[in-house]
Amino acid sequence: MLHRRRAPLLAGLAAMSTALVLTMTGPAGAQTGSPPPAAVSSAADPFAVSGVQVDISGGNPTTIRDQAIREAQAKAWAELYGRLVPGGGNPPRLSDNQIARMVQGFEIDEEKVSATRYVGAITVRFRPNAVRDALGQSGGATQYVEPPSRPFVILPVTQSDGRVILWQDRTPWRAAWEARQPAASLVPLVVPDGELSDAQAISGEDAIAGNSEALARIAQAYKAGGVVVARTDMPANGPDPARGLTVDVTRYGLDGNRENQTVQVKGGGSADELMNRAVAAVGTQIDDSWRREHTTATGPEQNTIVSVPLTAVNDWVETRKRLSAVPAVSRTSLMSISRNEALVTLTYRGDPEQLAQALARQDLGFARSAAAPAGYPPAYPGAPLPVQSADWQLTLLPRGSGAASAGAVPSAASPMASPTSLAPSAPMGAGNMGAGAPAAMGAPPRNLGTLPAKSQP
Numbered sequence: 001m002l003h004r005r006r007a008p009l010l011a012g013l014a015a016m017s018t019a020l021v022l023t024m025t026g027p028a029g030a031q032t033g034s035p036p037p038a039a040v041s042s043a044a045d046p047f048a049v050s051g052v053q054v055d056i057s058g059g060n061p062t063t064i065r066d067q068a069i070r071e072a073q074a075k076a077w078a079e080l081y082g083r084l085v086p087g088g089g090n091p092p093r094l095s096d097n098q099i100a101r102m103v104q105g106f107e108i109d110e111e112k113v114s115a116t117r118y119v120g121a122i123t124v125r126f127r128p129n130a131v132r133d134a135l136g137q138s139g140g141a142t143q144y145v146e147p148p149s150r151p152f153v154i155l156p157v158t159q160s161d162g163r164v165i166l167w168q169d170r171t172p173w174r175a176a177w178e179a180r181q182p183a184a185s186l187v188p189l190v191v192p193d194g195e196l197s198d199a200q201a202i203s204g205e206d207a208i209a210g211n212s213e214a215l216a217r218i219a220q221a222y223k224a225g226g227v228v229v230a231r232t233d234m235p236a237n238g239p240d241p242a243r244g245l246t247v248d249v250t251r252y253g254l255d256g257n258r259e260n261q262t263v264q265v266k267g268g269g270s271a272d273e274l275m276n277r278a279v280a281a282v283g284t285q286i287d288d289s290w291r292r293e294h295t296t297a298t299g300p301e302q303n304t305i306v307s308v309p310l311t312a313v314n315d316w317v318e319t320r321k322r323l324s325a326v327p328a329v330s331r332t333s334l335m336s337i338s339r340n341e342a343l344v345t346l347t348y349r350g351d352p353e354q355l356a357q358a359l360a361r362q363d364l365g366f367a368r369s370a371a372a373p374a375g376y377p378p379a380y381p382g383a384p385l386p387v388q389s390a391d392w393q394l395t396l397l398p399r400g401s402g403a404a405s406a407g408a409v410p411s412a413a414s415p416m417a418s419p420t421s422l423a424p425s426a427p428m429g430a431g432n433m434g435a436g437a438p439a440a441m442g443a444p445p446r447n448l449g450t451l452p453a454k455s456q457p
Helices: 059-086 096-102 127-133 170-181 196-199 204-209 212-221 271-295 314-324 350-361
Strands: 013-015 019-021 048-057 103-113 119-125 142-144 154-161 162-165 228-232 246-253 258-265 295-297 300-310 327-338 342-347 364-368 392-396 454-456
Touching: 048 314, 096 103, 096 127, 096 204, 103 154, 103 271, 127 295, 127 392, 142 228, 154 204, 170 228, 196 212, 196 295, 204 212, 204 228, 212 327, 212 350, 228 271, 246 271, 258 271, 271 295, 295 350, 300 314, 314 327, 314 342, 314 364, 314 392, 350 364
Parallel strands: 154 228, 300 392
Antiparallel strands: 013 019, 048 119, 103 119, 142 295, 154 162, 228 246, 246 258, 300 342, 327 342, 327 454, 364 392
């Protein structure tokens, strides 16, 4: 799905079961009303389906328009289901009213209305949480792909006769990306405008080298969740359709992760057709890569209290960062935190086995806590008793070690990687906890109490 900046469209509300956003470009004009507080462009919204074609005939213009909207919503739901569910298949059978309750709004891209016929193209935008809840209903999917919350900036870089071209000239490679229409894509992509501010943010050489500061600047400029660099070699006189095209695609996340792939495009047809096939192939590759990494379970949300051992100053910060990258975890609420442990409520979908696998892919260990025997004394005199106990323990693992162990949930007797094996954090010793901190890790810790509950983003 491609998004480019453009002037905001006229929006309004229709009197239906849900607040429906209308952008009217046909002869019927726009209905009036108060627009929603923060309309999101459908091209940058993975829960929106654009360009749904409808053609309805009947005897009453008002009735056939309502019928067209219902048909567009049903078609959009089927397309969205295929986008989010690995392998596609038939979506759960829902009534028109059930689908309408999932709809956040719609836009009429174009319409032609007569006394007996309605022809139009409609964009339907769905409520994300309602869609997540509906995916597994009535024999639906057991897994779905959580789309990115923000689009990715795509930088079409051309190398020609030793030159690296990104902003200097409008190459056929860049022109093909600018001409790409919004489609049923999972990962929204935004092509920069190419203004002076873009050239100042990042150069073609920075893009190829993966300069983290420059990548962060261009991502911030477009409020993006990351950057995709799509580099290809091309003769100075343009692409050779007979030879095909090779595109080196590197996706950079804001968390420092990167993934590199090579896309081969077969030759044939005209130069424009070759460019269009290359753009489509890169978009498909980006979507497929995202699907492999962000598949999670469907089903209702549930809460689990977990304890997080802390042995270094940055352990909780690093844990929270990794949790934010787990699609299965929808919310993280910090209940309390002390010098040695944080108590956290995880809100997630699926069962503990699936959650453990998702956490392991972010190098987080997940195991049942060993229950303390009755009357178990506090760790030291005056230590506060826990308000709530945690049945599960979440542990930081060394980077790169979790993905290989993704599988069944470990039991309480299973060995767990110790947070002290992590490299970069400083210990919570005297130099980090203030003047009153003990000089040795083995000394009885000073009681720091707990912080009030606070929801983490």
